[in-house]
Every structure is written in structure tokens, then in C-alpha cells.
Amino acid sequence: MSIISPPRDSFDHRDPLTSSLSASYAGVVAFIAVANEGSFSRAADRLGVGRSAVSRSVQKLEQQLDTRLFLRTTRSTTITGEGELFYENCRPGVERILQALEEMRDLREGPPQGQLKISAPHGFGRKVVAPLLAEFRVHFPAVALELLLEERAVDLATDRVDVAFRDGRLEDSQVIAKQLIPMRMHVCASPDYARRHGLPESVDDLAAHACINQRLTNGRLQYWDFKIDGYARSITPHADIVVNDPSLAMGAVLDGQGLSQLAAYQVCDALRAGTLVECLAHLVPDDRGHYLCYLSRQQLPKRIRVFIDFMTTRIRALDLDCSTIELNARRQSAAIPMLAAEAGVAA
Known part of the structure; x- marks a missing residue:
């Protein structure tokens, strides 16, 4: 008995998954690379193959889809609307495959890369x-x-x-x-400001002080957050100075221009060095x-x-939450009213 092999086109018709994957995968990978890099040449460098190989793979994919995926000129490569839709549908699957390959390569080849x-x-x-x-x-x-x-x-x-x-x-x-x-968010001032103006003993006292606030990327002013009697309270104090960068706010405080609420990682070194003093330490929120x-x-x-x-x-290991200096900061805050009184300022 002889075995008659089916014609090749018959096999492809009966096994569309195999034929589709073998014909399309290289094209999809090339297409994703070109879409990411914006250039056939850079995509070729990324994939480690020749530019002509990338171009042929994308052309075959376009022929298979009967769709133009890129608009090519001698100066630029632009993805089409159909290409963008195809990209969004293909990218997650391709990235998972590439991630799997990369993880296996990491396991085989040793050090992270x-x-x-x-x-x-x-x-x-x-x-x-x-x-x-x-x-x-x-x-x-x-x-x-x-x-x-x-x-x-x-x-x-x-x-x-x-x-x-x-x-x-x-x-x-x-x-x-x-x-x-x-x-941890700390309200701080320079020792010079504290001697000249005293420090607030309650959140309501902030209204009598020069405050420095930050403008967030969404356009609003930063809330100052506190925890009072176990409840969260947020205020936006009137600000004499508004900046859009925390380092600028820190600089203005160090210059003695007012009070600001700053993250612990910014002020820890200054509190340790004594170039800043903290107030309202007992109201620091703990939910961030x-x-x-x-x-x-x-x-x-x-x-x-x-x-x-x-x-x-x-x-x-950096101790950026100021936990080791919290008690000292409170002692400094308690000493400021006396310093202010000695200077003739009502705290």
C-alpha cells in the first residue's frame, strides 16, 4: 500500500494556524520594531539584521494583510491609521513572547542585562x-x-x-x-525665621505666617496634610511664594523666607544639621x-x-523618614518660642 501525500496547498488549507504563524511572525516582529523606532534602519539595528530583511518582512506582511502599514519616503517613515490599529492589537502579544525569550536568555546567560x-x-x-x-x-x-x-x-x-x-x-x-x-510631611522653617517670627503651634496659626507652597502639574496648589485627633485634615494656606519644584521651595525656606511643608527625604539632613527647625511635629500625617x-x-x-x-x-538604609531625629525636632520646636521671646517676637 502506498501513502499519497496531500498537495502542499491542501495541507496549508487544512492547517491555517501553522501556515499563518510561519508566514506572519517575522513580519509582525519587524513591523513592531519599525513602529517603535520610527525607522527601518534603526529597527534593523535593534533586531540585529539587515535593513533589506526588515523591509522585505514588512512588505510580505502588508501583502498578506492587503493593507499599507507605513508611508515611506526617502526621508521619513510614518505609520498609517491602519498600522496604528494593527500595532495596538499586536504589541501586547509580541511583548509577552519577547519577554519570555528574554527571561529564558537571562536564566541561561547569567548576569542581568x-x-x-x-x-x-x-x-x-x-x-x-x-x-x-x-x-x-x-x-x-x-x-x-x-x-x-x-x-x-x-x-x-x-x-x-x-x-x-x-x-x-x-x-x-x-x-x-x-x-x-x-x-512623612514636615512643616519647616529656618532658625532665623523662627527667631524673627516665631513658629505656629496649631494649623490655624499658619494664617499668620509667610507660607511657601508648590504648584502641582495639574495646576492646583499643593495641599498641606495633617493628622489632628486621629483625623486627616488638608488645607491650602495662603502662600506668599509659589514654586513648581520642591528644591525651589526648600531653597526659599533655607533663605528664611517662610514656612513650607516638605517631604522628610528633603529636610532630614537640614534638620540634623540644625539649618532647619520643625514645627507641628505632633500633627505629621502617617498615611503616605x-x-x-x-x-x-x-x-x-x-x-x-x-x-x-x-x-x-x-x-x-538611608533613614529618610526622619524617625531618628523626630524627638530632637520636637525639642527644637519647643525651644523656639523662648528664642523668639528673647528676640522680642511673640510666638
Whole structure:
């Protein structure tokens, strides 16, 4: 008995999944790379193949879809409307496949490697995150780092951010949020300001003081948060100076221009050195934190895992919540009325 093999086109018709994947996968990968890089040449470099190979793969995909995905000229490559729709549908699946391949490669090849994109607020990013990156690179030189400072809460998936540092109270249930340290908010002034004007003993006393506030990215002024008799209370004091960066607010306070409510990581060193004094320490809220956020994935690339572990260990060791100087700060606050009285100022 002889076995007659079916014609090739008959096999393809009976097994459309196999034929579709074999014909399309290379084209989809090439298409995603071109869409991400905005250029066939840069996509080829990213994929480690020749530009002509990328171009052929995309052309075959366009023929299969009977749709123009890019508009090409000698100077530019622009994705079409149909291309954008196809990109949004394909990208999650391709990224999961690439992630799986990358994780397996990490397991085989040892040390963490690849690109790591990080987002952080301006103040925390400059003061805390950025100084630690050099040490991280010493331990993991094969990991390339990109740090973006911005106040908005980035969408980790859409903005392609691997790890985001966030401050305050988190409500995003789509990410894993690991609290690094509590975020304590302290009302501070310079000793010179305290001697000249005294310090408030209650939240209501703030109305009689020069306040320095911050304008947030959404346009509103920052609330000053307190915990009074176990209840949260937020106010927006009248401000003589408004800035849009925490370091500027800190500078104005150090210059003796008024009071401001600042995060502990900003003021800890100054409180220890005595260049700032704290008031209303007994009203500091305790419902905020500094968080390290990443997408809810069961398996993270090794470069993300080691970064999370490194930052968690280093930041917690810095004592940025002022816990070790809280008692001393309260003693300083208690001493200020006497200093003010000696200078002839009613506290």
C-alpha cells in the first residue's frame, strides 16, 4: 500500500494556524520594531539584521494583510491609521513572547542585562534615586539605565516604563506597589525665621505666617496634610511664594523666607544639621509612602528583580523618614518660642 501525500496547498488549507504563524511572525516582529523606532534602519539595528530583511518582512506582511502599514519616503517613515490599529492589537502579544525569550536568555546567560527604563518624581528622583544609580551600575554593568523625572503618574505599559517611583497615596490597582519608606510631611522653617517670627503651634496659626507652597502639574496648589485627633485634615494656606519644584521651595525656606511643608527625604539632613527647625511635629500625617511600582507580572526579567531588591535595600538604609531625629525636632520646636521671646517676637 502506498501513502499519497496531500498537495502542499491542501495541507496549508487544512492547517491555517501553522501556515499563518510561519508566514506572519517575522513580519509582525519587524513591523513592531519599525513602529517603535520610527525607522527601518534603526529597527534593523535593534533586531540585529539587515535593513533589506526588515523591509522585505514588512512588505510580505502588508501583502498578506492587503493593507499599507507605513508611508515611506526617502526621508521619513510614518505609520498609517491602519498600522496604528494593527500595532495596538499586536504589541501586547509580541511583548509577552519577547519577554519570555528574554527571561529564558537571562536564566541561561547569567548576569542581568538589557535596558531598564525608570520613572521618578523630580524631587525624589534627584535626591534619592539618581545618586544610587552609579553604585547599581558597578554591581550590574550590563544593565543600561534610563531615568525620566516627571511628576505625572506614568502608565507603565503605555509609556514602556519598567519601574516607577511614586509618592503619596496610591490608588492604581493595575500595578504592584512596594512601599520603600513612609512619606512623612514636615512643616519647616529656618532658625532665623523662627527667631524673627516665631513658629505656629496649631494649623490655624499658619494664617499668620509667610507660607511657601508648590504648584502641582495639574495646576492646583499643593495641599498641606495633617493628622489632628486621629483625623486627616488638608488645607491650602495662603502662600506668599509659589514654586513648581520642591528644591525651589526648600531653597526659599533655607533663605528664611517662610514656612513650607516638605517631604522628610528633603529636610532630614537640614534638620540634623540644625539649618532647619520643625514645627507641628505632633500633627505629621502617617498615611503616605514612597513606593516602587512595576507591572503585575508573575515573572520579571532579572534586571528588574535585581533593581527592585537593590533600591529597596539601599533606600531603607538611608533613614529618610526622619524617625531618628523626630524627638530632637520636637525639642527644637519647643525651644523656639523662648528664642523668639528673647528676640522680642511673640510666638
